[in-house]
Amino acid sequence: MEFDLREYFRAAFEDKLLVKMPEREDDFLTPATRLLEKRREMVEVEQALNSQKEEFQMKTESLQQRSTELEHKEEKLKDSLFKFDKFLKENDSKRKRAMRKAAEERQLAIQKEREFLRLQTENAQLKCRKDALLHRQEKNNIYQRYLQRVLEGTDExxxxxxxxxxxxxxxxxxxxxxxxxxxxxxxxxKEKAQLLHYQEETRSQILEQNNQLADLQGSLEKARAEVLQWESRWAQIQNTAAENTLRLGRIRMATLNLFHIITKHMHIKTDISLEDTEEQLEKVKICFMDLEAIYKDLKKTDQLSPSSAIPTTN
Structure with a gap:
């Protein structure tokens, strides 16, 4: 809505400002008179724009009020439909519960009848088992009497x-x-087999290590010859490392100064350590990216400003 209103006033302003002036006989007016004429025309255009803006604002408020009333009516209608649907669902749910309860009672009666028959059968089976166990007990009483005699003959x-x-x-x-x-x-x-295996492996390793020892002695002589060459290279590397360390210290100091400047001017609070140069550089990079984005947005806003669309008059 805000974009349409801006376009509406811009179009109306251009129509009023770019209207073709009628030809006049007094083409030889002074510049001051022409300036007063232009100012009078600008006042008339501004008054017309204010009038149209008030008319458009009144229409917008009327439409918004009507939209609010329609939304209120729609909410009332939805509430009525929801209550009616809830009433239908409750009645249907009560009917289904009653039917389900009756079916459950019938099923329960059938289950109880089956349970009664099962218990009768199980009772008959338990009586038969009881008789068998009593018979077995009578047979095993001889062992009980034997154990009792043994118990009487010992004190343990x-x-x-x-x-x-x-x-x-x-x-x-x-x-x-x-x-x-x-x-x-x-x-x-298993341990005996592993011992034999280890003994065979040890013999093989001793022979292999003797051969490696001879090879290593030759390599040792060669390595000693290379030590002097690498020592000279190591000295050169240490000198280069010292220069790089000094250069790194300067870079870290410059990064820290730049980080302090940015956090101070941008009012940024951070808990980055003073030794964490990479995080400081990342924060500086983010700040520069934000500044670049702000600059682009401001430049784009200046290019799209309505004042840039008003033609200049000499």
Whole structure:
């Protein structure tokens, strides 16, 4: 809306300003008279523009008020439709719940009937199992009496269950010891095989290292000859490194000064360390990019300003 209003006034201003002046007989007016004539025309154009601006503003306010009323009516209509839809959904939900509850009750009755039949069958099976267990108990009573006689003949245990637990513990311990012995035998055989393998590898490595020792002795003599050459090169590198260190210190100092200037003039708060030159350069780069963008925006704004579209008059 703001862009359309600007274009509207610019077009109206150009129409009023660029209107062709009628030919007059007094072409020999003085420059002062012509300037007064131009100023009078500018006042008339400005008054016409103000009048059109007020008319356009009144129309805009009327349209905005009408749009607000339409939105309010639309919200009321939406609210009514939402309440009606909610009422229909609640009634449908109640009907579905009632039907689902009736179906669940029928299903529950069927399940209870099936559960009753299952329990009857299970009760008959448990009675049969009970009779079998009683018969088995009568057969195993002979072992119970035997264990009781053994318990009476020893002072180590107080109950029969203690003897049974001790026997089970001994059986489990024996099984673990047998498993451990088998694992130890396997481990011993594996260690023997690895020992033989390591012995063979050691012999081969000794021969190989003897050959490498002879080669290294020759390389050592050659390396000693190269040491003197590399020492001279190292001295040259140290001199170059000192120069580069001095140059780097100057660059770091210049970067820090530039960073302080930018943060001071741009009012930027930062927690960058004084030793972090790369972050300082990155911050300087960002500031220059921002300044470049601001300059481009200002230049573009000057080019697109409405005053640049008004023709000049001599």
């Amino acid at each position: 245990f107080q109950e029969v269950q203690e003897m049974i637990d001790r026997f089970n513990t001994l059986m489990v311990t024996q099984e673990k010891l047998l498993q451990r012995e088998v694992k130890n035998q396997e481990k011993i055989e």
